[in-house]
Amino acid sequence: MMGIFQGQVAGSGIWRPAGRWFLNNIELVLTAVGIGVILLSGFVASRSAFSLETATAVSATLVGVVHGILFWLLRRRQRWVRQEAIRQIREMLEDLGKNRLQTIKMSLYMVQARQPEQEERTRQSFDRVYQILAEMSTLIDHISEESLAGWRHRYRQTLQRVESESQ
Numbered sequence: 001m002m003g004i005f006q007g008q009v010a011g012s013g014i015w016r017p018a019g020r021w022f023l024n025n026i027e028l029v030l031t032a033v034g035i036g037v038i039l040l041s042g043f044v045a046s047r048s049a050f051s052l053e054t055a056t057a058v059s060a061t062l063v064g065v066v067h068g069i070l071f072w073l074l075r076r077r078q079r080w081v082r083q084e085a086i087r088q089i090r091e092m093l094e095d096l097g098k099n100r101l102q103t104i105k106m107s108l109y110m111v112q113a114r115q116p117e118q119e120e121r122t123r124q125s126f127d128r129v130y131q132i133l134a135e136m137s138t139l140i141d142h143i144s145e146e147s148l149a150g151w152r153h154r155y156r157q158t159l160q161r162v163e164s165e166s167q
Contacts (some may be wrong), residue, residue: 031072034063086148090140097136104129 045055
């Protein structure tokens with residue numbers, strides 16, 4: 001009873017797989033429903049004053065328009081989800097890079113504090129670290145769906161080997 005008040009519906013565990021299946025196969029479900037509507041409209045038209053061809057053509061056009069709009073909305077949502085995932089990956093990589101840079105900077109400062117005579121080498125090390133960070137930042141900024149697809153294509157064999165070894 002308490003679960004119902006907390007937003008859980010009794011038996012919701014049963015509906016999750018069905019809902020997931022529906023969402024994974026929504027294009028097929030909508031196509032089947034569309035064909036059913038077209039056939040049903042033809043059946044209804046054969047029993048009414050409308051001609052079979054007119055009713056079927058009108059219903060097929062309407063189903064096509066509805067399918068087009070729904071598929072466009074689904075693709076737009078998928079594109080938005082992918083772009084959001086890429087944005088989050090960029091932020092994560094940038095944060096990881098900054099954390100690593102801070103570790104390197106701290107190490108360089110400690111070396112400089114212990115060995116002040118190596119100040120020029122320490123400065124050069126800082127410059128190199130900043131150059132690497134700038135390169136990493138540029139790479140992170142250019143991560144996109146296309147660049148990930150290119151990377152996957154380039155390293156397809158390696159990825160397949162890694163996936164087969166992990167199973």
